């Protein structure tokens with residue numbers, strides 16, 4: 001289980017997240033919601049260790065990761081698809097995916113066929129440079145790169161942002177298939193309510209850098225949506 005306890009995090013002088021606690025249980029798709037700028041990306045980055053927490057705890061299966069590097073966290077089984085993808089533009093699609101294997105500490109030597117089978121468009125593009133792909137294709141590439149090391153928890157930061165509807169549908173199908181397989185839990189930050197409702201098991205809503213609401217799909221009422229999510 002991934003657990004965040006009383007996390008405080010920010011940039012320079014400003015504190016962005018205060019007293020944030022959440023859990024992602026094995027096999028779950030947990031969604032992180034909130035209006036623009038509430039701190040969803042800051043939370044993802046703090047969980048991955050790209051941003052150091054100021055207070056609180058990030059742990060995975062009881063192991064305290066709070067002071068550990070992003071590389072250590074990746075090797076502990078946490079995958080990350082950052083907002084904006086962060087595909088290496090000069091490397092080929094194949095090389096980008098190979099880099100994802102680094103997180104397996106040498107245990108996985110070849111790109112797993114079942115991980116790549118989730119993105120059938122990619123093999124035909126193996127020799128193309130990452131930077132030449134469309135935004136949607138880059139999103140699929142970043143997703144495949146993260147899955148290549150068979151993470152136990154996957155952090156997905158706004159995978160549908162700026163993506164054409166047909167690829168959003170493909171991404172939804174990939175998330176559903178990961179959920180059915182039950183090997184990888186997902187923490188999904190996403191603005192699209194329809195999307196999260198179609199895949200999510202449990203929901204946390206951030207407001208002003210703190211968890212303002214949490215609950216299951218049945219509790220995510222119109223009133224809650226109006227109060228915390230409507231712009």
Ligand SMILES: Nc1ncnc2c1ncn2[C@@H]1O[C@H](COP(=O)(O)OP(=O)(O)OP(=O)(O)O)[C@@H](O)[C@H]1O
Nearest residue numbers: 011016034035036037038039040041042043083191
């Ligand atoms: N590198 C940074 N330096 C300083 N402030 C930052 C930095 N990145 C984000 N912030 C600020 O932190 C706050 C939270 O931003 P964050 O990107 O985490 O929100 P978000 O919920 O992911 O927003 P969005 O939905 O628009 O992606 C915002 O006020 C933002 O301006």
